[in-house]
Amino acid sequence: MSLPVSIIIIFSTVLLLALSGFTLRLRHKYMRRERELETARAALERAHEILRGRVEELEGGGAVASVRATVRQASPATDIEKLRQRVEELATRLSQANEELETFSYSVSHDLRAPLRSIDGFSRELLIGYAETLDDKGKHYLTRVREATRRMSELIDDMLNLSRLSRKAMRRTSVDLTAIIEAVAAEAEERAEGRRIEWTIEPELRAYADPQLIKIVFENLIGNAVKFTASPSGARIEIGREGDALFVRDNGVGFDPLFAQKLFAPFQRLHGNEFEGTGIGLAIVQRLIHRHDGRVWAESAPGRGATFRFTLGGAEQESP
Amino acid sequence: MSRILLVEDNEDDIELTLIAFRRQQLANDLIIARDGQQALEILHGTPSRPAQPLPVVVLLDLKLPRRDGFEVLDAIRAHPHTRLLPVVVLTSSAQERDRLKTYKLGANSYIVKPVDFEQFLEAARQIGMYWLMLNTAPPDPEGNGHAAAAP
Secondary structure, three states: OOHHHHHHHHHHHHHHHHHHHHHHHHHHHHHHHHHHHHHHHHHHHHHHHHHHHHHHHOOOOHHHHHHHHHHHHOOOOOOHHHHHHHHHHHHHHHHHHHHHHHHHHHHHHHHOHHHHHHHHHHHHHHHHHOOOOOOHHHHHHHHHHHHHHHHHHHHHHHHHHHHHHHHOOOOOEEEEHHHHHHHHHHHHHHHOOOOOEEEEEOOOOEEEEOHHHHHHHHHHHHHHHHHOOOOOOOEEEEEEEEOOEEEEEEOOOOOOHHHOOHHHOOOOOOOOOOOOOOOOHHHHHHHHHHHOOOOEEEEEOOOOOEEEEEOOOOHHHOOO | OOOEEEEOOOHHHHHHHHHHHHHOOOHHHEEEEOOHHHHHHHHHOEOOEOOOOOOOEEEEOOOOOOOOHHHHHHHHHHOOOOOOOOEEEEEOOOOHHHHHHHHHOOOOEEEEOOOOHHHHHHHHHHHHHHHHHHOOOOOOOOOOOOOOOOO
16 A cells, blocks of 8 residues: 555545534534524414414404514514514504404494484484475485485494404314205295295215304305395205315306405495395305305306305314 | 383484384373483482482483493492382493393393384384383382382
């Protein structure tokens, strides 16, 4: 073995040792960083859990979105304590916002109703007590005043209802959907007074959901299906599951798909006065589906019926 | 004497209630208190003026100036003279917490004032009918033989 070769061997051994020492140190450093990351991640997760709990209790909307955005943006390197404080602070603000909302709902229900009663009451007194002095046009205007009053009263009730359902505590459990749907369908048919409706309801549908809230979802979707199939040809309403989504399908008037997204905005109506209602039903449906971490969408073409589909999140927790 | 004490601050509501009771020929039976303090003075009297005979029922609004409906109800139940007096809460509020609170304080009934005036008239008719004709007043809790009784 020549000298240069041994030198090379020694040199490379030293180099190898040095390198492996370096890698070990690097590895050690990396592992420590990884542990730090892990701790940070766990803390973040805890913070996220706490926050989720708060959010569950509180009203949705801008404040919640802001908290969610904060949690999403936070990198593991963020100072956890700072983040915790921020979460606390936002939770407090959410709680305040919720209280303000309560007060607002209260004031709406009490203070806005009182003047409506006066408008309706005195209009009626004019119509009846002064029937002889009023001409037909005068009576017609007063009737319009009373009609508008009734409508405003409905809108207030609907708004309060939407706000109440958004705040109502959720209790998810394994639910016999078919039983709920059948009960809702029976009630809807009774209200439809003798109209012929052909129902197809999938048996043994189950979901992990809040039974009361999911019932309200079906009341609105089935109620709409019944309402918008009021044609002489006979209504067909089908409820079942396709893939991950539950659906309610009807053969009614349908809607222009251009407006499919608008459907779910409160008080948004795509049809004229030939169909009654304030346009709150689908807004309620969307809120309730969102509260179940799901999504809802609709498909239709004018005159070709409509299909409403929705998913429910958290299905992995569904008990067998 | 069969009388109804209406505790209400909203002049429109007072007038509409009067219209409704006039329809039932009951307007003369209505005494009006425009705030909670005044209601309690009518029921419990003041140092300068003794309490008037008790009405058969109190129709109590919740949102009132000075002392609100909850305070009035609480004071009615706390006073030996009026602790059995029938109190009907008549309010615009359909809030669950108001219902709970007033029933806990001992309200006998809770009626949400309908916005629709036809329904309001009907509610007034039934209230008048029930409390003035049908219901029998409680005996005086102090055992003095209560003045108010069904005719």
